[in-house]
């Protein structure tokens with residue numbers, strides 16, 4: 070079934086210019102899908118449902134920001150390999166080419182009996198199926214001394230956009246020989262190699278501009294993703310610059326003082342110039358508000374990504390507890406396609422095939438030194454289970470590492486086209 | 491300087507014409523405001539007359555230089571044409587190894603490009619064979635067949651779906667000759683930025699001139715095309731006729747393809763990751779089985795292929811062959 074783009078242009082433009090909530094209630098007889106969150110999971114799901122249902126389903130996407138700044142590749146921006154503008158993507162095509170009703174607002178709650186989503190701007194949007202892909206929020210108190218009011222002094226840069234920019238500014242302003250401290254998060258969190266790719270990119274930046282600067286990682290985890298590859302790369306490219314304090318040496322026992330710009334690691338107080346606090350994480354707040362979480366995350370059935378607590382709501386991406394898949398943009402995008410197919414099947418009777426998932430996470434360690442890790446997954450009744458996997462090897466030759474980096478750029482272009490059209 | 495005032499007139503006339511169309515020259519409702527606008531505009535134009543007079547001197551100097559350059563260009567083109575004619579002469583002889591077992595390199599044109607050794611070129615061509623056929627019975631595969639490539643207009647060979655960029659370059663006049671092929675082979679994307687040809691380029695000039703000599707053998711009149719040249723018939727993996735005969739379910743292919751599209755862009759863009767759109771189904775099926783059996787090296791592709799059944803591979807092939 071193919072989308073006739075031209076057929077959509079008319080409705081798309083009309084929909085995009087209508088002002089937010091009141092429109093939806095007056096909708097016609099078509100089944101309605103509402104998607105909350107226009108990130109890796111939500112944008113993909115909205116686009117696939119609109120594209121493949123060719124006008125048979127009304128799709129509304131609720132997303133507060135007008136430009137989505139990807140977290141993926143934000144580390145490359147810190148390292149000086151990528152421009153900020155390259156991280157930014159607009160929702161224009163989703164409206165104009167796919168007829169999606171893009172509403173820039175916050176979803177504040179879900180009335181699961183009435184099947185409506187309430188908006189911060191007022192009003193409520195009805196749905197037949199709801200898809201939530203709100204990403205992450207932070208667990209309060211997980212790093213004593215830090216809360217959201219401290220995110221300017223000690224940025225997390227773990228949501229895209231202004232935080233990323235702020236962290237870069239702080240890195241560039243470090244005094245000669247200054248100290249950068251990262252407080253790394255406990256499992257599970259978004260993008261398992263993310264903090265360590267970030268360390269590599271910060272080191273790359275400092276090596277060029279501030280070679281006597283120091284990097285300290287306070288880490289509550291025993292082990293981390295692609296550890297062998299990162300440690301080999303740090304030794305090779307940034308010898309002597311990076312110190313990681315794991316749990317054996319008190320890396321899990323950290324408090325911060327944003328006013329004094331100090332970090333207390335197991336009783337030892339470090340005065341720092343930049344403190345990048347990446348707190349423990351949980352499902353985006355809307356999941357909790359809708360009563361769809363157990364513990365910090367929203368449990369789902371991997372066959373369709375439907376919530377285990379509500380059969381009309383599908384949940385995607387970082388917010389979910391689904392099994393073996395890492396919380397990544399690639400995973401969210403992969404899950405979105407399974408959910409889109411299931412939702413279309415339920416609402417229009419289109420064919421539904423067995424779910425398949427996959428993920429690959431690329432990381433850049435230094436110029437042209439790219440590595441990757443990935444796996445394929447299939448759902449069973451209990452969880453989404455890994456069926457096979459691979460990871461780059463230590464000691465690979467330079468040509469392969471360069472090809473891997475170039476492949477990651479291809480992936481970035483591919484996934485953003487797949488999300489935003 | 492003689493024609494300067496004529497130039498002014500035509501500039502003002504042009505401006506009036508533009509204003510006329512933009513403001514609805516013939517519509518009564520707009521007359522009054524038009525008049526105001528035009529009066530202002532006229533005053534403006536008069537002010538810029540002084541500027542224009544100065545520019546006119548510069549223009550005539552530039553025009554003189556332009557006509558010099560045009561003459562030079564015409565001479566260079568003629569030289570290239572002559573050289574091409576000369577270069578085309580010995581093709582029949584090259585095609586017959588008995589008559590001329592080791593053809594001397596031929597100076598091909600004013601730029602000094604030479605045809606190298608066709609038999610070494612044949613070895614270099616091995617890396618092209620997974621996409622291009624050449625020789626008796628060659629057909630279009632992932633790429634077009636290359637018989638008669640010399641002198642062919644880019645992007646026009648019937649029945650092959652070229653990238654938009656390639657078609658446009660052809661329409662703009664790109665023709666495959668030694669210089670253009672040499673440039674394309676060195677860095678395909680530098681010449682045709684969004685070509686579907688997923689090839690990094692041959693950086694070694696000797697390899698390029700050898701491969702060009704090899705290709706040129708297949709550009710003579712058809713009866714001279716060497717018989718023995720192997721077409722890309724030998725497959726990377728042997729597949730049973732039943733597997734090759736499976737007709738893919740395109741609906742299923744569309745779902746399965748959504749997984750591919752996280753990396754492989756449907757519109758044919760292929761930075762860092764090859765395009766897989768519009769491949770002949772058989773080539774697609776063979777490639778996927780080659781990954782599945784780990785004959786082709788790439789960990790992601792081996793993993794993806796390993797979990798696909800014969801039917802699923804056929805479904806993907808069918809979908810991507812026709813994907814818009």
Ligand SMILES: Cc1cc2nc3c(=O)[nH]c(=O)nc-3n(C[C@H](O)[C@H](O)[C@H](O)COP(=O)(O)OP(=O)(O)OC[C@H]3O[C@@H](n4cnc5c(N)ncnc54)[C@H](O)[C@@H]3O)c2cc1C
Pocket residue numbers: 105106107108109110111131132133134137139140141142143144174175176177202203204205226227228259260263264267353354355385386387388396397398399400401429430431
């Ligand atoms: C530094 C870093 C590097 C990374 N690198 C990679 C990488 O290389 N590869 C990779 O695959 N992944 C990477 N990731 C992970 C990736 O960014 C996330 O896993 C992915 O974005 C998750 O998608 P999502 O749809 O769950 O959430 P998001 O993409 O975060 O989207 C959530 C959206 O929902 C919106 N939202 C939230 N609440 C509401 C509400 N109540 N109402 C309306 N809208 C709401 C938000 O504004 C946001 O736009 C990286 C992450 C970081 C931090």
